[in-house]
Amino acid sequence: MIGVGKVKQYTNVLDKPLSKGKQEVSLSAFAFLFSELVQYNQTQVDNIAELERRLEDAGYGVGVRVLELLCHRDKGNRRETRLLGILSFVHSTVWKVLFGKVADSLEKGTEHEDEYMISEKELLVNRFISIPKDMGTFNCGAFVAGIVRGVLDSAGFPATVSAHFVPMEGQQRPRTTILIKFAEEVLTREARLG
Amino acid sequence: MIVCVAVVGLQNNPLYLQSFTEADDALKLHYIVHCSLDVIDERVNNPKKTGSTMNETFLGLLYPTENYKVYGYITNTKVKFVLVTTDLDVKDADVRSFFRRFHSAYVDAVSNPFHVTGKKINSVFFAERVRDIVKSFGTNTTV
Secondary structure, eight states, X not given: XXXXXXXXXXXXXXXXXXXXXXXXXXXXXXXXXHHHHHHHHHHHOSSHHHHHHHHHHHXXXXXXXXXXXXXXXXXXXXXXXXXXXXXXXXXXXXXXXXXXXXXXXXXXXXXXXXXXXXXXXXXXXXXTOOOOGGGTTOOTTHHHHHHHHHHHHHTTOOEEEEEEEEOOTTOSSOEEEEEEEEOHHHHHHHHHHO | OEEEXXXXXXXXXXXXXXXXXXXXXXXXXXXXXXXXXXXXXXXXXXXXXSSGGGGBSEEEEEEEOXXXXXXXXXXXXXXXXXXXXXXXXXXXXXXXXXXXXHHHHHHHHHTOTTOOTTSOOOOHHHHHHHHHHHHTXXXXXXX
């Protein structure tokens, strides 16, 4: 859906392959649209938490529709019922369709049983955004967190998802981590399935 | 001859219900769809054999009543499609391809940004596509 590749130039127009239609959207178009979305929401709210919540809700709608679309396109006729299954689905397939590449890493949290983290060196949505100092820990990755929450929720794995900056030594820009915390019932169901 | 198609949501709430006969027993068809939800729940929660059929989307023939056959299909988001037909010699492949096209129309209807998930599908376009799919069901056996 979002691509940053260059268009190949063919010398002879008859040599061009028949296109399946544009599968890619220009990055700048998306960046403009996303910045407008953030600005619009900023005028409507008074505090940071509300802004994050609104971005997440916007992402939630995207997540629900993306899940329907991908499962239909998959043609494998498979429903994900296991936790690891749905997590790797989000980590590879959803990321591939949305951002053109799989996510950098998927980790299991060490402190709690129900926490998982997807990390990315630089989220595509944050590429052209710099957060002013007075906004503290606000992260526009809340939009992506909302997408992940939408996918997990409609697949039957209720969870709370949030986006965090994790500073890395030796690198200027901090890494972004999407933290997924599953609800109780998901873990009991997973334990029951063995 | 397909007499009724239905889309049922997460909490077994009806999202789209359309009958294709002129007869007055549309209510009876709604009742049949409602009863078939129980069968779907049973199939999904207690799979007959663990392994390959646990994750299938196509549920197959749910149950045959006096002169109707009811087929079911469940998507990854627990949205169920129910098909009621009076044909006695429907091929399995036909029904599968019907559900595939129906799923395609459903995905397009849900991708509408103005559609609220969990509410009824009000798209005229969706209704037309469903009518076309139903009309071409059974007349050609290829996808």
